[in-house]
Amino acid sequence: MSNALSHHNKKLRVPLPYDGLQFNGCKNPACSNFMVPPICEGHGNRVKDGYALTGSGRELAIRCKSCNTHTIVKSNKAIIEEYERQANYLRDNQTFCSNRECDNYRYSVEQHPKRYRSKGKGSSGNKRFTCKLCCKSITQRAKRCFQEGYVPLNCCYTVYNISD
Ligand SMILES: [Zn+2]
């Protein structure tokens, strides 16, 4: 019954795409091999594609046979998870229409002010807006600074010129 596992385990030379995305490949935009995905399955350099494998373990890299650049082989899953973590974090610092069905769910007040109508300030002092598409009222989140190592640009140092 256990069919998938009883198959001869295919050897992977580079990680399979995750969510259809493969990040391993030549990163040189001037190269004809640029972002051409490598063949994932097979034994190292016995596979004939545009790449040769070098190193092993954490040092495993692919060398582009066309332009000779080395890139460390990375886990596609880890890259996507990191991207999603950062995207969620950015979302956390902006204000969006809270209606998931609404187009403005993806467009923040901060970056797309024309998609919202200002309604002044709420009792807590936070700015309030109405979504122009679905007419939902939303309150802008309070700005949070210095959290998890995130430093917003307006918190950067100001240098005063005292010589004049
Ligand atoms: Zn290349």
Ligand SMILES: [Zn+2]
């Ligand atoms: Zn809306």
